[in-house]
Amino acid sequence: MAKEPIPTAKGVERLVEALRVLPGVGPRSAQRMAYYLLQHDRAGADLLAQAMAAALARVRHCARCNNFTEDEVCSLCRSSRRDPSLLCVVETPADLAMVEQTLSYSGMYFVLMGRLSPLDGVGARDIGLDRLLARASDGEVQEVILATNFTNEGEATAHYIAEMLRARKIKASRIARGVPLGGELEYVDVGTISQAILDRRGL
Amino acid sequence: MDNRATRRRADNEAGFVLHTHPYKETSLVVEAFTRRFGRVALLARGARRPRSAMRGVLLAFHPLRLSWSASGELGTLVAAEWAAGLRSLEGLGLMCGFYLNELLLRLLPREDPHEELFDAYAGSLARLSARAPHAAVLRGFERRMLAELGYAPVLERDAATGLAIEPERRYAYEPDRGPVAVTGREGRPGVGADVVVSGRTLLDLARDEYECAETRDEARALLRALIAHRLGGQTLHTRTVLMELQEL
Ligand SMILES: [Zn+2]
Numbered sequence: 001m002a003k004e005p006i007p008t009a010k011g012v013e014r015l016v017e018a019l020r021v022l023p024g025v026g027p028r029s030a031q032r033m034a035y036y037l038l039q040h041d042r043a044g045a046d047l048l049a050q051a052m053a054a055a056l057a058r059v060r061h062c063a064r065c066n067n068f069t070e071d072e073v074c075s076l077c078r079s080s081r082r083d084p085s086l087l088c089v090v091e092t093p094a095d096l097a098m099v100e101q102t103l104s105y106s107g108m109y110f111v112l113m114g115r116l117s118p119l120d121g122v123g124a125r126d127i128g129l130d131r132l133l134a135r136a137s138d139g140e141v142q143e144v145i146l147a148t149n150f151t152n153e154g155e156a157t158a159h160y161i162a163e164m165l166r167a168r169k170i171k172a173s174r175i176a177r178g179v180p181l182g183g184e185l186e187y188v189d190v191g192t193i194s195q196a197i198l199d200r201r202g203l
Numbered sequence: 204m205d206n207r208a209t210r211r212r213a214d215n216e217a218g219f220v221l222h223t224h225p226y227k228e229t230s231l232v233v234e235a236f237t238r239r240f241g242r243v244a245l246l247a248r249g250a251r252r253p254r255s256a257m258r259g260v261l262l263a264f265h266p267l268r269l270s271w272s273a274s275g276e277l278g279t280l281v282a283a284e285w286a287a288g289l290r291s292l293e294g295l296g297l298m299c300g301f302y303l304n305e306l307l308l309r310l311l312p313r314e315d316p317h318e319e320l321f322d323a324y325a326g327s328l329a330r331l332s333a334r335a336p337h338a339a340v341l342r343g344f345e346r347r348m349l350a351e352l353g354y355a356p357v358l359e360r361d362a363a364t365g366l367a368i369e370p371e372r373r374y375a376y377e378p379d380r381g382p383v384a385v386t387g388r389e390g391r392p393g394v395g396a397d398v399v400v401s402g403r404t405l406l407d408l409a410r411d412e413y414e415c416a417e418t419r420d421e422a423r424a425l426l427r428a429l430i431a432h433r434l435g436g437q438t439l440h441t442r443t444v445l446m447e448l449q450e451l
Pocket residue numbers: 062063064065066067073074075076077
């Protein structure tokens with residue numbers, strides 16, 4: 001026998017539906033969030049709505065590095081203190097932030113906003129490889145450092161970018177991989193150690 | 204087999220990760236190809252957490268030992284261990300690996316064990332990892348996969364006459380039937396849709412011989428047509444992605 005539907009306001013339903021666009025948010029969590037916002041934090045909800053609208057209206061991709069910015073060209077790309085001969089390619093803005101934290105890199109960036117994922121049908125156009133190639137061919141870039149992830153997808157991405165750069169006579173390099181700094185072999189996963197042995201270098 | 208009521212456990216099964224999808228905040232759904240259970244979908248809880256022990260292990264193209272328990276469609280992965288140190292695939296070899304995985308994901312039904320296909324897959328990856336010529340690896344796997352799924356291509360007899368294939372003749376290959384000799388210059392009506400190959404290509408394919416460039420080209424076109432026939436109109440993502448890359 002069909003159960004009587006629980007009465008809900010249209011607006012609540014639409015909010016729950018909208019919250020489900022967030023990664024990892026299923027119907028249950030979406031419902032919890034919606035009730036929480038409406039019941040306990042209407043001011044917070046208003047802030048969220050405004051911030052979202054403002055971000056959507058103002059944030060776009062930097063014409064040079066593809067990272068998020070509110071300007072045509074972001075501040076990092078405009079900075080005169082960065083080395084324009086180096087271009088580091090990363091998958092996401094979070095990866096860029098990570099490389100910045102090292103304080104050991106002072107070149108420029110290009111953010112792919114993804115990676116090639118052949119099994120999901122994510123190809124060169126989806127990650128703007130044509131724009132990266134145009135950026136790398138500006139005449140100032142001397143070396144492109146490929147800092148995509150060490151997953152099969154990240155490796156495929158790095159490989160194809162390197163091939164395309166080689167065809168245009170632009171130097172490409174790949175960040176090294178291996179045992180983490182301060183890592184004790186006993187606690188490092190076998191895959192990493194296996195790769196570190198294969199990628200060993202002379203002393 | 205009805206296994207809805209029973210909870211099955213599999214321990215240390217030889218297997219490979221074919222693909223993974225993020226699931227909720229920190230988990231992964233793993234599409235695995237195992238030797239004794241075929242293709243299975245397994246939930247790896249917490250596998251996307253930064254310090255997850257499974258994170259560096261659940262990678263495609265590496266021989267693994269998988270343990271899981273299952274009571275329905277989606278099993279729960281309990282452990283995944285490295286089973287052999289294969290050199291990671293690189294470059295075009297990596298693309299070939301993705302292609303093999305897509306073939307299995309598209310054509311092999313879940314929970315349908317194919318031990319020989321598994322061994323052929325493991326062998327193909329090992330050869331790709333050892334930098335063997337890609338064409339030979341791919342054609343060999345495609346042919347074995349079709350055979351294992353019950354669509355072994357006829358390669359040594361004319362499907363119309365039953366006569367032995369002659370190396371110097373041309374044959375139109377009808378996907379559901381096999382090779383039929385093309386007679387004369389006018390050909391046969393309706394040949395247009397079928398791939399036409401030389402007898403030599405068919406015989407080379409039957410022996411897994413890919414030394415000759417013409418064989419490689421024709422075998423590629425033929426197997427592509429036979430696989431397209433089994434895919435029933437679906438296009439392969441890996442092929443589209445590769446084509447797009449070559450345009451840049
Ligand atoms: Zn920028």
